[in-house]
Amino acid sequence: IVFVHGLTGNRRSTWTYRPGVSGEECFWPRDILPKDIPEARIMTWGYDADVLGKGFFQTVSGNNSHQHAKGLCADLERFLIAPNGTILRPIVFVCHSLGGLSCKEALMHSQDAQRFNQISASTCGILFMGTPHRGAPSAGMAGILVNLASTVKDGNPKILDDLKEQGIHLEDIRKRFELYLAYREQQTSDSIQVACCYEEKKYALLNKKIVPDTSAILDRYPTIGILADHSGMTKYEGRNDNNYQKVLHELKKWVKDSAVKPRTESSSVTHQGHNKEGATAFYGSQSFSGKTNIGKDYLKH
16 A cells, blocks of 8 residues: 655655644554554655745646656555566555645556556555546636645745646646546456545635545546545544544455455565655565665664
């Protein structure tokens, strides 16, 4: 199970519930998911999503999203593909916000690049969480990007033209990805399971949803309402959290359908990445341990 965060997030904070005054934090890919799906090897993948230091549109530009996708493919190849070129386990992606767009591009890239073919072929499920698949009727994709930018800094009128350009690019990703899914369904014996989660609460500072329902869903695929705002939809208090149970139900169903058998393997935790917060971490049942030379930072717990 591979977690991909979105804008301004990182491999840990995006998936961590932090109580206001008392109580314990819950980093659910590490703290509770391995207990509920013990046969899974769980990977949180991080990348440079800094929108404050380098500029928002440098982060979400077409070139950068494609580079993130290629980086995801390269890391998955390094960690998951065996020396004989095969992947030993099916892959399920859990993607938040614009991380879903990087996942889409990664799968399409892996379909076309022979070196990464096994990534596409081994993917059996994708859970999109607040991913903008299309523009909203009132503002288009540009309006949704403005909403996302507003969660981290004040909107800048000077970049509206850039927003329109990026909106067109993201709409193109949606169309190509739907063709990719259709190809998998028609040309192979194993179609990819897809579900889309949408936020049921408004973002308080804007008094509206960051990604409207119509944008967060894909036609023909199941939808799941999460009783939280755009940021809170990926953060759960514990195993009894109703939002977590909704997500868990979908993941367990896909794992069961993929016929993965439990393994008894090392449970060491290793982080690799390009910066302090953009890293790859493994939790749960694993066949990986030790240090590799990916990135500049290395942490082991």
